Amino acid sequence: MQINRLFEIVYMLFNKKTVTARELAQHFEVSQRTIYRDIETLSQAGIPIYTNKGKGGGISILPQFVLNKSVLSDVEQNDILSALQGLNALNIPNIDPVLSKLGALFNKNNTSWIDVNFSHWGSDDSEIEKFMSLKHAILNKKVIMFDYYSSYGEKLTRSVEPLKLVFKGRGWYLYGYCRLKKDTRMFKITRIRNLLTSDEVFNRDIPEDIWSPSENTGNRGDIITLVMKIDAQLTYRLYDEFQPENISRNDDGSFTVTTSMPENEWVYGYIMSYGEYAEVIEPTHIKDIIVSKYKKALKKYL
Template identity: 65%
Template sequence: MQINRLLEIVYILLDKKQVTAKQLAEQFQVSQRTIYRDIDALSAAGIPVYTNKGKGGGIRLLDQFVLGKSMLSDKEQMDILSSLQGLNALNVPDVEPVLNKLAAIFNKNSTSWIDVDFSRWGSDSTEQEKFNMLKAAILNRNVVTFDYFSSYGEKTERIVEPVKLIFKGQGWYIYGFCRSKNDFRMFKVTRIKNLTCSMETFAREIPGDIWSDPLDMNNRTVKLVLKIESRMAYRVYDEFDQDSIAKNPDGSFIVRVNYVEDEWVYGYILSYGNDAEVIEPEHVRDIIQKKLEASLRKYL
């Protein structure tokens, strides 16, 4: 509590320029003796705070004082504010007041530079509500239950202790301990339906290396070689790393990428229509061909 009070005292002095010990004592509901001990602690920490006795006196900071100049470098100040801006964009509780106070203390502009919307384009408000529920469950360590649809359309009921939201491979995932499988699992958020947050809490800690077997879930990865036409350049550069892209003389692209092989990846390839061709592996090429033939038969 003392650290918070010391920070608040500095903020008040920067804002009001001068206050009395009695005013601070009343605000923090402590004795004036405690306030004077706090002033001594601030002085010992290198904060140039001093008191004037007599009529019109009080507690002041040296003029033109900026806290960061005595304790943190300019880069450290900006790193702290940037981190808080990121948390504030995620709507983490009680961050904005701290952000505003530190911005005033550091004499920095706290203009918001980041915003985060977890929902997909075209989704309704329920998608954002789902992320808000998952975020609250992680912060409060509440157990969640939901129906989960696998990439093959299989529905299962899950009870999960959520520990982290992760953006990976152009999708959002919730990582947590699945009581149904008695192990940590990754769940794609868009496949979560009927989400509910219980009042039950958990104390399980996140394992050290969550990427040792990420997104596996009994699926195998496949190395794809795709030829994609030049008119899809906007998608190629949006959706693939530069190192995985090679441009052909005719303007088309060769893309090499590793994906978990499931119905999602087949659908992803098909989303390019006739602008993408599977070069390798042969079995995926055959699968895409069969899916296209089956689709064509519906129109004959």
């Protein structure tokens, strides 16, 4: 009990700078004599605590002192606070008090440097609620059920053991074990509908590398090297969607993009989203597929 009280006294001194023995005694419901004994114990332990008498006086700690400077470097302290800020942005409960205490102990300002919003532009609060439900199911290992729309427009009801929320390639995904497919899968969260959390608890370990091909066989096609020529009018998209080293400027002002993608219906639709401003150079069979799709689309308007 005394150790806990000693720690909290140090924290209060970091936080309030100066506090009277009476205030400490009332807070801990002990006598002022006990508080003075605690202060003496802390001083003997090397904590630079001092007292000032008179009006405005009280018990203080040297402002330059950092409690665990010998244990954690300045960089490590910043890393810890940054990680906690990230958790706080994800609405993980009870992070604020920890941030406040560690910020005081490390003698650092608690600067808010990150904010995260799980919803996409134009969505309502239901998207955020969906993420909170998924987080609850993952942390409590609860089986979930939902309707899911595949890349082919197929709607199936899935029963899933949720393992992790991940962000990849400009999109949020749920990684989990699908009982329907009897394998792990990545589910794009914007395609999840009618999410329900059951009372059933599961027990499953997360694979070390969830991005390995063996963990994603049901979600990807063969990886191809895609080369496209894109007009200058679409420059604003290029640097949002590709790495600068994958983009080269042509003499006519257009761009050539070289990238690796899984070949599936999604990538065909992605290429076509550039409309008249993109031309597939390689592979030639992808070029033929896009031509065929444009011809079929054109028939609908003739």
